[in-house]
Amino acid sequence: MKVAAASSAFPLTLQADPTKSSLGSGVDVEMVTRVRDQFLDQQFRDVTVKYGEQDTFSGIMNQIEGLFNEPSDTGLQKLMSKYWEAWNEVSKRPTEAAARANLRETGTAMTNRFNEIGSGLLKLREDIDDRIGAAVKDVNGMIDQLAQLNAQISAALGANVQPNNLMDQRDLLLDKLSRYTRLEQSQRSDGTTWVFIFGKAVVQGDKAQKLELVNNGELSFNSVAYDKEPIPPAYMGGIFKGLFDMRDKVIGRPVVPPGSIQPNTPGGLAYQLDVLANKLATSVNDLHRAGSTLQPGYGPDFFTIDSSKGVASQFNATIINASNMSLNPVFSANGGAALDLIAAGRAPGGAPGSETWPPKGDNGTALAISQLQFKLVTDGTIASAVTAGKFTAEDFYRNVLTSLGVQGQTSKKLLDNQKALLEHVDNLRQTVQGVNLDEEMANMIKFQHTYAASARMINTFDGLLDRVINQMGTVGR
């Protein structure tokens, strides 16, 4: 709402003493000022920052949940169950090709699901990084506009014009900007508003200092920086924090081979899923390599790395992880003998080179592998950081998802709260600056009547003068 500041114009004086009687000549509109409460504006923007963060966070959380699709009969947990069951079947009927084929199929289904989720998460991280880039562009656009508006406003004020529309635009931009990041502002005497992010001036009068993207040391991923110096996401808040938290904490870095970049956030979803896939694959492989095939001979690796899978840009995978895990292709080679390579038999006796192979019907290795279902995934170097609590593979998976659920739920509740709060603060703001049509109409009628009354007054004077001038005494006529 804008209010006209009016003052009476210099009166025309009928008599020498202006205090006695004067005839007003109306009012001058000196300026139209905006009615705003700066405190409420600030509060609105503070809430907007938090709202932007939770809104972004919850949105991406939805995507992740879609990726896992649990609880369902097609989720990873069910596929893992089926895989273990297939090993059980092989342990019961070690020589039967159907049982072996079933194991191959369920194994493939499980690895495919791991791949989908694993590379889905990595793809999501890249998307989030793109969104960070886009958000920086948006913010920079706004910073530019703010600087331009500052220039126009101070020019207008210099020319003694009140640029209310421009100021409205500037406030609107600041509202929009605070969805992205927390910011401070200071009003200058020349009418400009300076804007600071992380204590760094991004808008100084009519000068804009834009934010930049700098590589954060992990692949092509970026941090947001001011003058080459990265700004900590925890400080920024808003959409930026939501994006950064998702990219670097919730999903986080995948398992990277030793010697390469070390994971800085071993609690991330991608990392944990990789650990699960890796432990599952290596513990099966260890037993499988020692077991006897139908050939006879030692078993090959059951799970291998399929380098065509996975997201190549993430890192050069030299260990089995969720996105590159694959069933050894030898099991799917043409010819019936491929399935014979599944090592169901116990480890042979005798020294290497002169083994005594167990009979074909032996199920020692299949039995041992099927029991992995109930064994704990604790040993090994990769898992030790994450699986300090002792879990079976399924427990582990379940725990990962449950903690994801807790994070998501917390964020959803926060989002609902912020939404309500934002609504409340905005209403408070509207109380001050909004236009009430009834009020305006009532005012209009009031002024209309005043106007009519004034007209009446002139009428009366007209009558008086008429009487005096035209109807009194006929001397001069």
Next chain:
Amino acid sequence: MRVTQSILSNTTLFNLNRNLSAMLAIQEKLSTGRDINKPTDAPVRFSQALTLRSAIDVGDQLKKNAEFAITWLNTTDKAISEGNEVLQRVRELAVRAASDTNSSDERNAIANEIDQMSGHLRAIANSDFEGRYLFNGADTSTKPYPDDASDPTDTTRMQLVIGKAVTIQYNTLGVDVFGRTKAIGSDPADPTNVFQLMSNLSAALRANDQAAIEDLIPVIDKRQQVFLTEQSVVGGKVQRLELLRQRLSDQNVELSRFKSETEDADMSKLITDLNRQDSVYRASLAAGSRVIQPTLIDYLR
């Protein structure tokens, strides 16, 4: 508080949105029939639902394993009891042949019958389940007792998972029932093995050697005793597995019920909720239409 038009429209919109998203949540539950569709819906119950699903899968799998073992053991039981019946008949014949009144012709006739029974016993020792030989350890695709008695039978004890960290041996070793026909490793052949016994008996009958026949009767008794012992071992396992299967069945019924309670939607409650939410939504729409439109303008002319 000074109320402005924008407050009215904002509030109306906000509440309409809130009502709509509440309806969306109910609709999602109604159309999937599940109360929990993603981890964030209810993390604790979600975890519980996954645990229950997994427990049901494991239960099903163990039940299948138990059923497999039960079928295998029943087949084994039938084979051993048939063998026992044959041995009983052999014993009767041996006792009859051992009496003084038998001529050598009669003993020859009995020897022929004994030879037939020996073949029958061999067939029993070679019985199979789903094409796999019962009494040959892990070497299930090879006949354990071929006619020439060339191969020693395999002695692998085949195990099966029937619980977390619990396995059970489901096969019965041929050597334990019929006796060792050949030396295996450091274990010497058992001279009282059932096939040796039958051929010894047959030879003694043909030689008309009454004393030798009499000597063989306690050996038959001993072998019969072995058969009975093995049969009771098998029977004991079947009983144990039947109990396990029953328990797993009961447990899965219970778990499924619990799972349904945990993750399935309560339809009647949801439909009631939907109706209530629907009327709230209608009310807020109606309120919105009345509140937003009229201003003083409408009443001035």
